[in-house]
Amino acid sequence: MLLLRKFSKDLPAVLGLAIVVLVLVAALLAPHLAPYPLDAYESHLTRRLKPPSAEYPFGTDNIGRDIFSRVILGTRSALIVSLSVVSGAMAIGVTLGLVAGFYGRWAGEAIMRVTDVFLAVPQLILALALAQLFSPSLESAMLALTLTYWPFFARIVYAETRRLKASLFVDALQCIGASAPRIVFAHILPNAASPIIVRLTIGMGFTILTAAVLGFLGMGAPPPSPDWGLAIAESRQHLPDTWWFATFPGLAIFLTVLGFNLLGDGLRDIVDPRLRRSR
């Protein structure tokens, strides 16, 4: 309850939460909220590139589809992509971090050196390279993002595990007959939950951005899908005359990422007050 009160005083975090909730609702109810839900896959060549109006609040794109509908429908794929990428990365990273931190020795060293290699290369570049290596599709983009995001989880979980392993309660657990897997998963993992949740939230925003970049470069969702990054890519030939074509999908990316980041920042402030606003 104290945490809840502390959180509610943090205005940016509350704003972030509001945005995240809004995006989630939009994603859940997308087909009902979009005025032209079928515009994801239809084209109306007679009404190409119309500026925003009462009928088409965000205007229409190069083949006459309602951009407002496509932005709303796009929330769904953006969230699905980032959620599966981040949870996949979390599953890999948390497991490896726990194992490396608790068991140590050469296996732990090996895991952490591999993690270092991944962290040394910017995630976007590595993801681009991997996505290019597989055949370009939404699935391979997601796989590439997952394979490049787990080290972030592995790092923090490793550090937490090392810290907790030396703590007296883990020692005491050993003395009273807790097996190693029980100590790791039932006692150390819950203690490391807060930094994992923070990283998860920030990772959501970050992954939406990276996924949009991949979409923009044609390595994400294939053309008819209502993908934000893809929409911006398609708008390039029509700039600067049709400003609305790129602006509204771009704003959608901006707002969603902002929301997740504000929320993640706020959560981190609660978890670790010493790091207040230090990004």
Next chain:
Amino acid sequence: MAADPTNARPPLLSVANLRVSIASDEGLAQVLDGVSLDVAEGRIVGVVGESGCGKSTLVRAVLGILPRGARTESGSIHFAGEDLLTLDERAMTRRIRGRAIGFIPQDPYLALNPVFRVGTQLLEIMRWHGDGSEDGAGPFNRARRARHRLWLIQILKAVQLPDPEQALDRYPHQFSGGQRQRLLIAGALACRPRLVIADEPTTALDVTTQLEILKLLKRLVAEFGVSMLFVTHDVGVVAQLCDEVAVMYAGQSVEWGGTGELLARPRHPYTVSLLACHPDRADGLVGIAGQVPSALAPPTGCRFHPRCGKAMAACAGTKPETTPSGDRHTVACMLYGVPDA
């Protein structure tokens, strides 16, 4: 309760001539070099020594959780008729640690998992080890859980924790140090062990709490019919609590005897100086010259001879044998080398 340890019944725990070494970057450290002690049924045995004398290693060796690189070179640890050194990890986890041997950790502020309710943690121990783990109804048997809860509340009453029922739903940080130590004592007794090992359980507490906890331990040992191995560096605590005392110095057992006898007539020069250091007994503050030698390069012969006021030429040459000296009192020192026949 005054069981005579000299009678025919074998002691509950018997550590004989235990030698443990730890391989480190700087070489092989002989952390325990011939440690022996017995804990008879229903007795409280104190292990005293300065920091770094191997007390904690001894506890870890008995529980079979020596740190990485440590090796038991020779000796034996017999507990209730079994050689613990021959048991595998699974048997130690299942039957010994926390089950037949309860453990009270050193620092009650840090020894509980901060993210779980106290009841969850204590019931968890009983779920692994507690009675009825053989009735085969899976780990989430509601009747057994209720039975465990009742038993736990009974134990919490025995350790004099206020509001035992409500206590189970609180988190560790909501308790004071003394209360947390009571919780940990309850945890050590929860699975009806035969032996409880206490690793300096009062060191982190203030003096008045310390006294209460000692009184409590003494009462519980009788009430629950357990034996206790009590590790401490505080001679005063030993005097209040223990039936027998083992004095350790630099990984060696130097003296052993009944508490009253040993404190009144210490034989080994180290014990003499250790007692003299205690503020209650000393005139002003005194210490022992020098410091505990490094286990990497211990002195030859008797490990205490470089600091000993009564050292002789022979002390550096051979390790003194443990010899009886007086009534139920043994000592490993050249001064008492020849038992008068």
